[in-house]
Amino acid sequence: MSEIQRPGALYQQVAAAIREAILSGEFEPDALLPSEAQLMARYGVSRPTVRNAIAALRAEGLIDVRHGKGSYVRTSQQPALTLERRITCTTDGTFVMPNGDAWDEAEQPSTYRTRTTTGTGRLLQLGAEEALFGCDRLLIDPSSGTRAMHRTLIPFTTAEGIPLLTEEPSTRPAEIYGLLTQDGQKLTWSETVRARMPLPDERTTLRLPDATPVLHLARVTHGTDGRSLILEELRTGADRAELAYRITADKQPTRRTRA
Amino acid sequence: MSEIQRPGALYQQVAAAIREAILSGEFEPDALLPSEAQLMARYGVSRPTVRNAIAALRAEGLIDVRHGKGSYVRTSQQPALTLERRITCTTDGTFVMPNGDAWDEAEQPSTYRTRTTTGTGRLLQLGAEEALFGCDRLLIDPSSGTRAMHRTLIPFTTAEGIPLLTEEPSTRPAEIYGLLTQDGQKLTWSETVRARMPLPDERTTLRLPDATPVLHLARVTHGTDGRSLILEELRTGADRAELAYRITADKQPTRRTRA
DNA sequence: AGACGTCACTTGTCCTTACGAGTGATGACT
DNA sequence: AGTCATCACTCGTAAGGACAAGTGACGTCT
Numbered sequence: 182m183s184e185i186q187r188p189g190a191l192y193q194q195v196a197a198a199i200r201e202a203i204l205s206g207e208f209e210p211d212a213l214l215p216s217e218a219q220l221m222a223r224y225g226v227s228r229p230t231v232r233n234a235i236a237a238l239r240a241e242g243l244i245d246v247r248h249g250k251g252s253y254v255r256t257s258q259q260p261a262l263t264l265e266r267r268i269t270c271t272t273d274g275t276f277v278m279p280n281g282d283a284w285d286e287a288e289q290p291s292t293y294r295t296r297t298t299t300g301t302g303r304l305l306q307l308g309a310e311e312a313l314f315g316c317d318r319l320l321i322d323p324s325s326g327t328r329a330m331h332r333t334l335i336p337f338t339t340a341e342g343i344p345l346l347t348e349e350p351s352t353r354p355a356e357i358y359g360l361l362t363q364d365g366q367k368l369t370w371s372e373t374v375r376a377r378m379p380l381p382d383e384r385t386t387l388r389l390p391d392a393t394p395v396l397h398l399a400r401v402t403h404g405t406d407g408r409s410l411i412l413e414e415l416r417t418g419a420d421r422a423e424l425a426y427r428i429t430a431d432k433q434p435t436r437r438t439r440a
Numbered sequence: 441m442s443e444i445q446r447p448g449a450l451y452q453q454v455a456a457a458i459r460e461a462i463l464s465g466e467f468e469p470d471a472l473l474p475s476e477a478q479l480m481a482r483y484g485v486s487r488p489t490v491r492n493a494i495a496a497l498r499a500e501g502l503i504d505v506r507h508g509k510g511s512y513v514r515t516s517q518q519p520a521l522t523l524e525r526r527i528t529c530t531t532d533g534t535f536v537m538p539n540g541d542a543w544d545e546a547e548q549p550s551t552y553r554t555r556t557t558t559g560t561g562r563l564l565q566l567g568a569e570e571a572l573f574g575c576d577r578l579l580i581d582p583s584s585g586t587r588a589m590h591r592t593l594i595p596f597t598t599a600e601g602i603p604l605l606t607e608e609p610s611t612r613p614a615e616i617y618g619l620l621t622q623d624g625q626k627l628t629w630s631e632t633v634r635a636r637m638p639l640p641d642e643r644t645t646l647r648l649p650d651a652t653p654v655l656h657l658a659r660v661t662h663g664t665d666g667r668s669l670i671l672e673e674l675r676t677g678a679d680r681a682e683l684a685y686r687i688t689a690d691k692q693p694t695r696r697t698r699a
Numbered sequence: 700a701g702a703c704g705t706c707a708c709t710t711g712t713c714c715t716t717a718c719g720a721g722t723g724a725t726g727a728c729t
Numbered sequence: 730a731g732t733c734a735t736c737a738c739t740c741g742t743a744a745g746g747a748c749a750a751g752t753g754a755c756g757t758c759t
Contacts, residue, residue: 190712200640216739227714232740240499240651242637249721249739259562260634268527268687303518372685375519376635376653376678378501381459392499394635394653394678419635419653426631426685428527449742475709486744491710508709508751 192233195224199234203243203254210256214244242392242420255390260423261325264398264415266372269429284320284329292316301334304373304401305409312337319386328387329417339410368410373399376419387418394419451492454483458493462502462513473503473511501651501679514649519682520584523657523674525631528688543579543588551575560593563632563660564668571596578645587646588676598669627669632658635678646677653678 199220202208215223220231235252238244246252264282297311305311318331375397379389387395398415458479461467474482479490494511497503505511523541556570564570577590634656638648646654657674 192712197640218739229715230713233712235740236495240637241639246740247721248741249723251739263632266685370685370687372687373522374633374655374683374685376655378499378651378653380500392637394637396633396635424633426525426629426633428629428631451742477709488745489743492742494710505710506751507711508753510709 191226192230192237195220195226195230195234196237198224199238200241200243203238208254210254212254213250214252214254216251239391245390258420260421262322262327262417262422264422264424266424266426267429268426283323284331285323287319287321287328290316290318295334301412304399305334305336305412307336307409325421327417327421329415329422330383330386331416332414334412334414336409336411338408369403371401371403373401374424375399379418383416387416389418390420396422396424398424450485451489451496454479454485454489454493455496457483458497459500459502462497467513469513469515471513472509473513475510498650504649517679519680521581521586521676521681523681523683525683525685526688527685542582543590544582546578546580546587549575549577554593560671563658564593564595564671566595566668584680586676586680588674588681589642589645590675591673593671593673595668595670597667626664628662630660630662632660633683634658638677642675646675648677649679655681655683657683 199214208214214220217228217231217235220226220234221228224231235244235246238252239246243255244252245255293315295313295315297305297307297309297313299309301307301313302309302311314333314335314337316333318333320329320331321327322329376394377397379387379393379395383389383395389395395416396419400413400415401409402411402413404410458473467473473479476487476490476494479485479493480487483490494503494505497511498505502514503511504514552574554572554574556564556566556568556572558568560566560572561568561570573592573594573596575592577592579588579590580586581588635653636656638646638652638654642648642654648654654675655678659672659674660668661670661672663669
């Protein structure tokens with residue numbers, strides 16, 4: 182019957198008490214919290230109030246609830262998968278960006294034709310309703326089991342120069358880059374990182390727990406003339422994955438920096 | 441009285457119906473949804489069921505609810521702030537990473553002494569409980585009003601070489617980098633990007649709406665010998681901000697790439 | 700005209716009750 | 730011994746009622 186007071190609603194007081202107990206280490210990671218009935222007795226409140234408090238903690242990603250079992254303190258896990266972006270500038274001016282990610286494909290890629298939306302059009306520097314080739318993949322990292330949704334979008338204008346693309350649209354991205362550089366094009370990248378809550382279909386296909394955002398990575402590749410050639414999107418759960426940009430220079434860097 | 445069926449729980453059916461109405465454009469962005477009473481009548485369910493459905497849509501970030509007013513379709517806004525990371529490798533080997541972000545400081549920086557946690561220790565390649573100088577700032581982007589929490593962590597071993605740091609720990613990061621490179625050190629960076637749900641104090645200080653993740657950016661700067669010199673962390677709401685890495689090369693890039 | 704109280708509407712909080720459904724242990728039956 | 734029904738515990742869903750609190754409009758009083 183530990184009494185609680187102060188900040189606003191009852192369920193928030195209960196949530197704050199439990200949260201504090203978790204963060205202070207009173208409940209270890211993976212520990213089983215008291216059941217709803219026990220919390221009702223402990224704080225002298227009704228079941229909806231307890232459930233409301235628990236819902237708040239779920240939304241914060243602090244706990245996981247299993248039907249028939251109870252509430253568990255979520256292990257604030259280190260990410261199981263680091264998407265490495267190594268960017269090196271060597272003395273001879275060579276520019277390397279290897280990417281060690283080795284995904285497996287969980288399904289057959291599905292290819293289709295579509296048109297730009299406001300979002301993809303902005304990234305590709307195209308107007309609305311421009312024709313695109315699309316290819317969706319479901320990727321799995323074999324070592325950690327992390328899933329990711331991958332999408333390749335190629336404007337018709339890019340594909341026209343590369344007959345192979347229209348014939349075999351499911352060509353793997355790595356091979357596409359080989360095709361694009363065949364004619365001596367120099368490529369540059371622009372990677373945009375965003376995070377948001379998943380839509381229901383993303384929750385299921387990515388097998389995301391509660392309160393887990395998705396990392397949304399969009400990579401646009403430009404040719405020598407600055408034209409946008411291809412857009413790749415990768416969506417994956419932010420609970421298991423992180424992005425790491427490793428920036429190395431052999432020469433003394435010149436920079437103004439802040440934050 | 442549009443009847444609904446199928447997928448599992450009643451409140452999920454209601455939520456699915458409303459979600460579909462929103463995504464199909466039946467309700468425009470910023471539109472006012474029917475009130476709880478109207479939804480009760482429309483679907484023939486009780487108020488807890490309606491509220492449960494609405495809670496699900498809030499958790500998805502699809503709607504915003506204002507006390508005394510109603511539920512509004514959230515405008516899927518383009519980010520108001522893009523944190524630019526320009527990485528250029530020129531022919532003469534110069535390596536530039538300017539950063540155009542111009543934050544204002546909302547408060548006086550607060551400096552303190554602390555110790556490494558498992559997270560910060562891992563990033564700084566230090567053990568647990570190593571002594572650190574810390575400095576926290578609350579930043580505001582003047583054009584968009586976007587807020588960010590900034591933290592600088594400097595190991596004692598780094599600070600020892602730079603007397604100015606211990607005397608005036610609130611030195612701005614840009615100046616710190618100037619001090620670090622005084623002795624001809626060549627710096628490299630490693631930036632790690634993660635996303636997660638905010639803690640309550642982050643929700644309030646960053647003024648985050650419902651179901652808004654935080655982008656968590658950690659930048660570790662290394663000296664010539666590979667030692668970790670300084671750790672900067674930036675936390676900001678993922679609803680208004682995005683990260684953009686623009687990678688340019690003057691020479692033909694060599695790379696193996698995939699996703 | 701202006702200030703202010705009231706009212707109708709909204710969502711927020713809290714309670715009670717009831718039953719459905721997943722989980723694991725216990726114990727009885729074969 | 731092994732199989733399986735039962736039970737007690739967990740959380741999930743759904744309904745009902747009641748009152749608090751924020752919002753804005755309407756109407757009355759000064």
